[in-house]
Amino acid sequence: MIGLGLPRGFIVTLKNFIRPAVTEQYPDRHIGLLGVAKEAGMNPFQFLVKKPADSLKAIAGLATVPVAVEQAARFRGNEFTFFEDRCTACASCAKYCPLGIIEIVSVPGKIDAQEGESYKLDVFDIDIGRCMFCGLCVEACPYDALHMGTSFERSKYARDELIITKEELFDADKRPSSWYRPQFEEKSFDPFKETIDDHYDAGRHERPSDEDLKKKWVDER
Amino acid sequence: MAIKTQPVTVNLGPQHPSTHGVFRMRVMFDGEEIVDVEPIFGYLHRGSEKLAEERTYTQIVTLTDRMDYVSSMLNNHAYILAVEKLARIEPSPRGVWLRMIASELQRVASHLVATGFLIQDLGALGTPLIYAMRERENILDLFEMICGARITNSYLRPGGVFMDAPAEFWPALDRGLDDIVRTIDELEAYLSGNEIIFSRTKGTAVLSPELLINASITGPMLRASGVDWDLRHRAPYDYYDRVNFERILHTASDNYARYWVRVQEMRESVKIIKQCIEQIEPGPVRPSFDDVPRLIRPPEGDAYVAIEGSKGELGFYLVSDGGISPYRMHVRASSLINLTLLRDMLIGGQFGDLFVTFGSVDLNMGEVDR
CATH class of the missing domain: 3.30.70.3270 (Alpha-Beta Plaits)
Incomplete structure (x- = not known):
């Protein structure tokens, strides 16, 4: 018998659908055009005019920056x-x-x-x-x-x-x-x-x- | 006219994603019905008990991490209590509170894994498991903060813990507890009243309390059948007699009851942690090296201590001959003993319920084979 259980479950999944992702990108994070321009210290329009090739790459989602994983200070590392x-x-x-x-x-x-x-x-x-x-x-x-x-x-x-x-x-x-x-x-x-x-x-x-x-x-x- | 079927023997595992490790079953089916089950294990046997005979008492802590690798803090806890009883060590109060907090956090993490994978075995691929694992991740972050490792903690030492928790641990723990409660609420909102879960788990693999007691099954499996047996309440170790918590009981003794007991126990664990935070007092976390040296030489004799692990009664039996390493170590692995009723649970059931029942036992092959 179908009751209230399923709709209540779907509300939970819907809430989780819109909450921010917890996935951590590693070792590289994709940055878009805005990110690339910020790295270069320019505004996006300037960057688009000056470096069209890099901008296209960034818009296509190919520009990445390396990221560090957040670790505790007591982390027992591999060395x-x-x-x-x-x-x-x-x-x-x-x-x-x-x-x-x-x-x-x-x-x-x-x-x-x-x-x-x-x-x-x-x-x-x-x-x-x-x-x-x-x-x-x-x-x-x-x-x-x-x-x-x-x-x-x-x-x-x-x-x-x-x-x-x-x-x-x-x-x-x-x-x-x-x-x-x-x-x-x-x-x-x-x-x-x-x-x-x-x-x-x-x-x-x-x-x-x-x-x-x-x-x-x-x-x- | 009934269709005549012939029994077919199917081999499941050891490399099967639903067997929670390397576990193998030879199952005989008659159509959809299970006729015979033969569990075969030993694929993950590493000889931990033998290895312990040539290590000192502190070094064995690292071996216990690897037995039940989803609840390593609880393994540490049981082993350390056995060493303390054997060597007559008086633990430091702050260390005891800290290890109780760590153990209860680990119990929540272990139950989250159990429920997540149970729902995964039901066919809900991904979503509930990911929600459970996301919360477990926060707990593992807390472990990384206090002991530098996420799975193989080795946090406990004879007489307490190796080091006090850092200052940033306590606010993070408060936040983490709120998150755990929210996750359990969520879990109950979408699972505990779900009709699909009801129809799949209610009334399957029912075991009678008499059979469970005769087979010395412990833990959530036993409490799901209405038997009030929790070692934290029956034989309190550490300071469990100073905290209040409810014993979670269910009478149905089916797969749903086992799931339900685990979810409710997580709430009780959070309550226990909150009381521990209130009662913890400053002081040393382990006795000085004059009282408890690095190289412990317990007097001749033996000691058995059991704690309420995440899967049942987890006991360590140590025999000392007066030397620096135990003469014999034996582990009462709750997973292995809970596995002994697998045939009774499965025979007569349907093929679709096989892995659900298997998941509801909450096995860990690292502990079964050791």
Whole structure:
């Protein structure tokens, strides 16, 4: 028997039909003529006269701009951020990893007058082809040297290329995620806009002043 | 004159879009009527229970995410409670409230998936499923905010959660709860009174409460038959004794009742979350590492803890030999046990009801096979 149920359902679908779409365009978003002109900093008529070919393309719906996906600051991305100056090669991350995919080889390094005997990091490979990005290595790091990264576009054509080496980590952009790093949240650090260049800023403590450093390493020795 | 038919055996799955994963059924039909069903599973077996024997107690949290991947927070919750009972860990109050909020959000997300796919199996391709998934997306965004991942959360740790929720989480949660209530209202407006749904689901796959209890079925399936069994009420874990919520019961025990119970339970989950927000107090979210070290060595013994998961009683059984990893871990997977009545539900039914009934059980193959 047909009653009120179906019309009531159609009212709901009609409401949803006119509400704005929630679909997110990725990796490119189509922009029309207005969008293209705005990108170029002109008004649409100017743009139409000056660049007719581009305008036609835009009107046909072929002009696109890349878009970024909205992510939370704690996003556990498909990479790692590593501060070599903070690392003591203690291998806590390797011990804590559920899959055992972090390889660390350390050799006794130089004996520094200031910092004493140190260990040099020889090999630091993360096989992210097998990584599940649980973040336990980051949680284990006692000196805040290893952080989760925020990027996720790392697809490669071969599995071997998915091993992140030490050099790659050194050179990468330092955009750490604030996952298990409350100090970034206190500073309201936004990994999608800024980078952290100084390794002092990645730690849980305040950066010591120059006087404190001089007192500790020069005057008291 | 009646047409004589011959029984035909049809293989369904494992790569079938309606089997909710990799599930295979060998079904014997006599015309449109189902004569025999043989469920075959194990295609997604990853040996999680064995893998747990060589991981430390904190590392196993990541394995539990992948068992029932549409309700990973609930899996985390059940496992962590078992570890806390085994190692006699006193959890931090704020961590407990946070994990209750996370669990109830996950229950809503899981029920949304269940109802969405149930309607999809009825033949409404797309629309209701997309509405449900759109709301689930908001919940997953909340999860991304608190723990950085959307599906494989690994949010809980022995003694609480790993980190407090960020400041922007609370306003987003308030907005999200309003959205959930609106979505449920919408869902009920176009589904709960729909005549097509009535004619397809009412009176199909009826199970008696005695049979359900004998087969130890739990969760929405049991409550749809009128048996008042909810572990949050019967054996309160965490702070569930400090929140008020109604137990949703239906007496018909057919596919519609199972759908209806799930929809109403989402409303109760929202109520629970609102009470949690009122009662949560500042403080640490997990005990200090002096009390609960990273490497837990529980004393010898065993512990079984069950919680009310989204699909039924979800239990973890851990045996410790005093080492850093469990001697044995066993999961009481509610999906697997709810699956055992599939033959009783299907035999004698029509071909068109096969996947509807299958969907109303709310299976997750990741949990069935583990």
